[in-house]
Amino acid sequence: MEIKKVGVVGCGLMGGGITEVCARAGYPVVVMEVNQALLDGGLSKIQTSLERAAKREKITVEEKDATLGRIKGTLSFDDFGDCDLVIEAVIENLDEKKKVFAGLDKVCPPHAYLASNTSCLSILDMAVTTQRPEQVLGLHFFSPVPVMRLTEIVKTIVTKDEAIDMARDFCKSIGKETVLCQDTPGFIANRLSMVFLVYVIRCYEQGLATKEDIDKTMRLGLNHPMGPLELSDFIGLDTVYYILSAMHEELKDPLFAPPTLLKKMVTAGHLGRKTGKGFYDYK
Numbered sequence: 001m002e003i004k005k006v007g008v009v010g011c012g013l014m015g016g017g018i019t020e021v022c023a024r025a026g027y028p029v030v031v032m033e034v035n036q037a038l039l040d041g042g043l044s045k046i047q048t049s050l051e052r053a054a055k056r057e058k059i060t061v062e063e064k065d066a067t068l069g070r071i072k073g074t075l076s077f078d079d080f081g082d083c084d085l086v087i088e089a090v091i092e093n094l095d096e097k098k099k100v101f102a103g104l105d106k107v108c109p110p111h112a113y114l115a116s117n118t119s120c121l122s123i124l125d126m127a128v129t130t131q132r133p134e135q136v137l138g139l140h141f142f143s144p145v146p147v148m149r150l151t152e153i154v155k156t157i158v159t160k161d162e163a164i165d166m167a168r169d170f171c172k173s174i175g176k177e178t179v180l181c182q183d184t185p186g187f188i189a190n191r192l193s194m195v196f197l198v199y200v201i202r203c204y205e206q207g208l209a210t211k212e213d214i215d216k217t218m219r220l221g222l223n224h225p226m227g228p229l230e231l232s233d234f235i236g237l238d239t240v241y242y243i244l245s246a247m248h249e250e251l252k253d254p255l256f257a258p259p260t261l262l263k264k265m266v267t268a269g270h271l272g273r274k275t276g277k278g279f280y281d282y283k
């Protein structure tokens, strides 16, 4: 099935990036937030990102304007009534995501596909809140979405093959490579990478070295593009915490138990770049 119009729920770090990439590829996109201030903030970040791309001559000024013209913000599910594909990118909380899927199911046309950008939660749990579980799948993008080339496509035990074909074609049309994975906690990327991040945070908590030296070692000694503590700040410490908690609960593997330091930082509102303070200070 051809996707003509895309919906995105949540205009934070990931939803904003997904909106931008889809609109840049030529799709009209409607993006939803919980209130006007968050919607305005999300849309303004997309505008800044496109202006930066135009300044660096990655796109023309005309392309930037046309892309912005294809994006419509909304506060209501009703505006998803003519979307062929809606991608959910709200906070990493299963109850919140289930509410979103149930809401989308009521307004989206019967043929529409519903996807979640969750990092680790069960897609099937979201799918069964709808009347179309076979049309629900995972589309896990990576941050920053305009830069990262991969999308993980997640298939539940009931997702129909046509949904996977649609996802492959759609991702190709927005310039993404794909891999296919089963609906298991963390899929491929987070299942493997969270083991590393959680271990680094635990070592830092135990006083292995300063945060700067830990990050410098991984950047200069092992050629990582970003140090792991910088990366955690970039992802969002709340998101890292939610992912670890969900994986720990589901897999019952003590490897994924969120470190006390991470929990305390989230409680204090030190969420990384998005709040101006995490392991590092960004103010």
Ligand SMILES: NC(=O)c1ccc[n+]([C@@H]2O[C@H](COP(=O)([O-])OP(=O)(O)OC[C@H]3O[C@@H](n4cnc5c(N)ncnc54)[C@H](O)[C@@H]3O)[C@@H](O)[C@H]2O)c1
Pocket: 009, 010, 011, 012, 013, 014, 015, 032, 033, 034, 038, 089, 090, 091, 092, 093, 096, 100, 117, 118, 119, 120, 140, 141, 142, 143, 234, 235, 236, 239
């Ligand atoms: N941060 C990452 O690097 C990353 C990477 C891949 C996937 N993800 C996943 O993407 C999802 C979003 O993460 P993020 O980093 O963009 O978080 P974020 O906190 O930056 O954005 C989430 C946004 O969703 C909005 N929201 C919450 N409930 C909503 C609702 N009911 N309707 C509409 N909007 C709602 C919030 O106001 C917020 O702006 C999570 O599931 C996360 O696990 C994150």
